[in-house]
Amino acid sequence: MHIVLPLLAVGIGFLIAYFIKSNAIAIKLLLSFSGAFLLSITVFEFLPHLYQQHLPYTGPMIMLGIVIQLLLEYLSKGAEHGHLHLSENQYQFPYLLFISLCLHSLLEGYPIHHHDHMLYGVVIHKVPVAVIISSFLLNSNLSKVKVAIFIVLFGIMTPLGAFINEHVTALKAYEPYINAMVVGVLLHVSTTILFESSKNHQFNTKRFLAIILGIIIAFFI
Template sequence: MSYLLPFLGVIFGGLLVIFTKKNRISSKWPIKLLLSFSGAFLLSLTLFNLLPDVYHHLEGKATGVFIMLGITLQIVLETLSKGAEHGHIHHHSDSNDFPWLLFISLCIHSFLEGFPLHQHNSMMFGVLMHKIPIAILITAFLVKSKFKMSQILLFLLVFAIMTPLGTFVSFYFEGLEAYISYINAIVIGIFLHISTIILFESDQGHKFNFSKLFAILLGIIIAYFI
């Protein structure tokens, strides 16, 4: 399931846009609620499950150092993706070039987030819920940008494979075993950054909508009982 669910999350989100032909789905209110829920859910699972384990295995300031490294890495990746990891995807009608920087950034991000999944099954659900709205937004962007369907499907397929690939590498490459806690600390930094960006960015007019608050609270409560 650690391999299958994150993969299916991307495929489901992508095909939802393709088959419904709703390339403007990113402008619909439900996707914002889904993003809020997924951000709260992922952040809560990280704090409840992954963070205590990493602090247990690392000594001194090492945990904080590598978490900050993860935050910094995610900031660098977002200079390439323009914030796609937390739902900021903008269409540029004057360019039909394949978005290689977006593709590379998302692949690195997805590969790393696969590392904690085989040791922390609960994180699998957080990654799944994170993947679905991001896949919807990315596919809507690609469709609106009028890329060939073959390009869109290849983009989604590779993107979907990267998280299971990270899980596979972390499980089967024995040389990485001594460094898993350090890598997981980096992933915590990545999760903290993207989830807090999703949660704390303001809506139009800087209003904190009740529906968004409800989605956030629901994500926290469900994460607590997983």
């Protein structure tokens, strides 16, 4: 399941972008819901689980994750939380965007093998992000082959992170610290989505309700 669902999420996002021509308002609502859900899962379950282990340097590793995500967003121009500020009139493969998104997906996939609720949060988060990225790629001047390579490799990264967690025994001793770093990544991404969910700091009832719904569902699952 931790392999199939992230791939399915990216596939659904691509199909929405390809066939339905995504609705901007609907995507923003889904982003708000996914950000609230991901943040709530992190705060309700993942974060307390980390601190219950009473390991040193948990806090600094969380902050390191936040710094890493800041650097990744510098490369991707904010694609992880639903923003792309790149020109669509380009023929060259967007390597910086690709590297940033793949590293982000690899990190967020690391803990999902042992945390089903985190898996659901990541999957819900990936759908609107995949729609936005796919829309950008399909509307650019990149060849269909390059677009396919981008989407397929992007989709594989999250399951690869889970695979590394499960099978690379050399990392087992560092797993709590890697998880703490992932918490920092997820905290930054999810809070950024929520902070950017209202344009010019204006109250938006639909987005507010989407956020509340995300929090409530995360609390009760």
